[in-house]
Amino acid sequence: MTFDTIARYRLARAAALQHTEASFITNLPDRSIILTEIDGHAISAWKAAWKGHANRRVAWDWSAERRAWQTTLSRFEVAVWSGSTLCGLAIGAPSKGKEHLTIGLLEGAPDPKHPLKGEVLLCLIEAALSYAAGLGCKELRLDRPLPAVVSRYQRMGFKLAGQGSSRPYCWMEV
Amino acid sequence: MTFHHSRPMALITGFGISRKAPALPAPNEAVVRDRLRQHRSLFDRLSPETVEALRHEGASSLEAEISGSPRHVIPA
Numbered sequence: 001m002t003f004d005t006i007a008r009y010r011l012a013r014a015a016a017l018q019h020t021e022a023s024f025i026t027n028l029p030d031r032s033i034i035l036t037e038i039d040g041h042a043i044s045a046w047k048a049a050w051k052g053h054a055n056r057r058v059a060w061d062w063s064a065e066r067r068a069w070q071t072t073l074s075r076f077e078v079a080v081w082s083g084s085t086l087c088g089l090a091i092g093a094p095s096k097g098k099e100h101l102t103i104g105l106l107e108g109a110p111d112p113k114h115p116l117k118g119e120v121l122l123c124l125i126e127a128a129l130s131y132a133a134g135l136g137c138k139e140l141r142l143d144r145p146l147p148a149v150v151s152r153y154q155r156m157g158f159k160l161a162g163q164g165s166s167r168p169y170c171w172m173e174v
Numbered sequence: 175m176t177f178h179h180s181r182p183m184a185l186i187t188g189f190g191i192s193r194k195a196p197a198l199p200a201p202n203e204a205v206v207r208d209r210l211r212q213h214r215s216l217f218d219r220l221s222p223e224t225v226e227a228l229r230h231e232g233a234s235s236l237e238a239e240i241s242g243s244p245r246h247v248i249p250a
């Protein structure tokens with residue numbers, strides 16, 4: 001591990017997030033989207049607004065997840081904001097040979113009226129797709145998608161693989 | 175069989191030989207930005223009608239914005 005490696009991946013993430021923001025400004029100009037890494041500010045917002053929310057479908061601990069993934073220098077991570085409202089979080093990592101980038105966790109804000117409701121999934125996926133492209137990955141994968149929404153991912157261009165196994169995933173070409 | 179490398183380059187399995195790729199170095203910023211310039215975004219891949227339909231569906235479902243299996247779950 002070197003500072004150079006840490007800096008290179010940080011720059012690659014920043015470039016991918018900037019690219020995604022620019023893409024949204026061009027294609028959905030009516031939406032104001034800010035992308036950051038999952039920093040302390042994002043964790044504070046998660047604790048304040050998501051953790052313990054009655055509408056939350058999963059009880060994932062993003063604070064612990066962030067700590068666990070921090071040793072993976074090449075990790076993908078993004079927090080999606082509209083102003084000061086945290087609207088989405090995703091984290092993942094590329095395979096060692098950079099063949100594919102897998103999103104391990106992805107969650108939208110539990111508030112059904114959050115400002116990016118309907119757009120946050122597109123935003124999270126586009127950020128991951130950009131980072132995968134920047135690293136030279138050939139595939140983007142979604143680990144263990146909820147079966148109920150696989151058809152939605154398929155409409156976005158994903159294909160389902162690993163059916164019948166304990167670890168199904170959706171994938172698309174980068 | 176004994177591997178003398180800390181990172182085996184090939185693993186012989188009952189189904190044949192699979193090669194485990196070594197970790198690649200981190201790309202430099204110029205390479206990343208060049209790749210991003212050539213990148214096809216979701217908006218390039220999907221029709222405006224599909225994007226609109228996905229936005230509409232996502233607006234009415236909480237499950238649509240969840241994927242994955244975490245290492246850490248908040249205790250009840």
